[in-house]
Amino acid sequence: MPHEHAKPEPMGDTDVRRRWLARAGFAAVFAAVLVLVVFAGLKTFIVLIATVGALVIGVAAIYWFLTVRGFFRWVALAFSVVIPIALLVFLIAEHLLWVVLAVIALLVLAGVFARAALGRDRADWTMPEHEVPPPKRPFVVMNPRSGGGKVEKFQLQSRAEALGVEVALLDGPGPVDVAALTRAAVERGADLLGVAGGDGTQALVAGIAAEHDLPFLVISAGTRNHFALDLGLDRDDPSTCLDALTDGVEIRVDLGSVNGRTFVNNASFGAYAEVVQSPAYRDDKTGTMLAMLPDLISGTRGPRLLARAGEVTINQPQAVLVSNGAYEMSDLAGLGRRPRIDTGALGVVAVSVSSTLQAVGLLRRTRQHGLTQYSGLEAIIEADQPEIAVGVDGEALMLATPVRCTITPQALRVRVPRHRPGVRPPKRPVDWVRLRQLAWR
Template sequence: MIAPSWSDTALRQLTLAANHGKLWMTIAVVMSLIGKRQRRAGLRGLGSLAGASLVSNTVLKPLIGRRRPTLDPAHPHPLVRMPWTSSFPSGHSASAAAFAVGAALERPRTAAVLFPLAAAVGYSRVHVGVHYPSDVIAGAAIGGGVALAGQRLWPAVPTTAAQTGPGSAPALPRGAGLTVVLNSESGSSAGADTRILALLPDAKIVHWDPDYPLDEQISDDSRALGVAGGDGTAATVAQIAIDRDLPLAVFPAGTLNHFARALSLETYADTARAVVAGSAGTVDVGRINGCLFLNTAGLGGYPEMVRLRERLERRIGKWPAAAVALFRALRGHKPLDLVINGKRRSVWAIFIGNGEYRPRGLTPSNRSSLADGVLDVQYLRADRRLGRTTAIAASLFGTVERARVLGAIQADHLVIESHTGPILTAHDGEVTGPVDHIDLDLDPLALTVYR
């Protein structure tokens, strides 16, 4: 009998560490401590692992029932206890591949570490004698496939910034000449002033006092404006920046930071680097009844649906959250009788994006360009039989666009008249209205932003 080698011992420890996903859970916890992107990558990895484990261990193993490999005469005692379940496919390999691919979809740099580790886990299952190579290959294919399919339920956040138009802004070493408006009521703005001044010590911080006009709180000698708050705050300060012909620096201090994320400004340091370097571009801005919006606007049941969806999507994924939110938001709503650019339409809810949003349907979340010159209008049709039911079902499977319950218009100007009576509107998370006449306009390349 041959005594176990150092490689036998190492691979045995690796395969045991991967039992019940313990290795991957530990890695996800470590990733969550590093930063937001890594935390999101870890969560995607664990979600993919759960799906792959369900498919391989709960569905396929009982169906296929393959015997485990026979022991090598040179190793009459297995390196690990022989599992009683089916050999095909390898659940360890499925989980390893699912976690690695899922995390890499969200944070591609993790592939350099996770892919070799996942491959080592797969090989360890063959080395310790509990799987055939074909079990491992099949398991890895299942895990990778589940992770890729998960993109439909939970689209990954783009890792590159959306395109902007050409623009220039002054380089401000140490932040000299930058006035930053801080909304202390926004999601993660606690301590924002300290963090900004640590990066840009010569910047001026203005704490937004709603009892006084914001424009009067900003000095006339500012060379650039900054904003630390949510998307609604950013839109308000953006209007002042346009009025004064100043560039805008967006610090991600809100809860969701959609506009900052579109510019790939994930941290305060990202924004500070752009300010110091004078790196800038220009972006379109939308207007709804004269009010500026940077990201999205909505009518009817859409504002309520967005609030519900964003509360649920981090727990259950974007598409399932959209289905639940749609059901709850529209349960008590009647269809809207609207005239959109002269054409009468019956709709449940309307989404308006500043630029073309993807994916199409009820969960648009990403833009490839902030300067494409279009208002992207997507609406849920109410003139289709079982339209709400179809939309909810299609949301669960990410097939809304193909279900023929979605209408779309792209233009730079729209006029919407409500024959239902006054309806609520919302833009960048701020609910307004109700109104029965809505003017939507696009101002192309109107705002200069640091990026």
């Protein structure tokens, strides 16, 4: 029998479009090199050395500004400002500024083409929705102090009560046991629990909702509203979140746990957790961080940590972030987005910086020594102290070691408005090897 060759499958319109976008990306890179060689001529290497040198020195200066004190800190700050200006003056004097700007523009264009060619599927950032009937006895906790007074600004209490919601306002005068309030509402027959407040309060009530398998309503009345961001809710107008009570759908998301305490975003250890623990942090976040970072990064302050995640062990990291779902690859601080929070896995990022070179690599968002990323079901943080500072959804806590972080897949039923801004597509790092295969496969 003669050997038959398999015929290649015909390319669809999307494949053809991506192939030409990949080719356009390489064409833009070639054009950038051509412009540099033709118009800079023999000065090409001087331009490259000056630009790369300025970048390295500038990043190193920022690192020194964060890790030292006194006179040298301000010298480093001066360098970080002077170096870019000096590079600009040099390029103008050599009549090469327009060449560099043209090259940068072409490289940016190449990146745009490359990202478009390597576009993500919608399933990468879209969580399944389920049709559900409206609740009959919703209960919502509202913190009037959160987000600079958003509860009053957007009249959330009156709007919610007009929809038949039982509202518990945390207006003091003393501390209020939110967990006790919520559990009492469940005993009275509440069939939905919600929070208008910060992520810490969201996590507390979300844990109770998951425990009783009740739907949970997020109202973006906090300061940063990271959980609301990853649910695709409107953070500018929290009153729109109430639409979920009359025209809502349900999505199931994961919940993280740190030593038995629920978190919806992340638990942080090391440098960031120590900063959050400082009494001065809430009034002066930037000043407190700058004052404490030198000792924390150098290892002269704070406990010595050991992080275990699966088969990965990280010895003496300066910072560890354990998140409910992995953050975008370019986000090392957990202040950005998670494409999905229903994947059933923790995201773990550990940073160990011991040199300026490592700091430069991390700030450039490259996978270099000093950065460990992992995705799995459990992470354990050990220390040389019986208790360590932990930032849980922005709340400062002291927890007994070892600290165990776990994930419960799709534990929380979240009620969201049918019509909402939604989650933006995550950025995929440009993989030039894959791009080349796509362009000329």
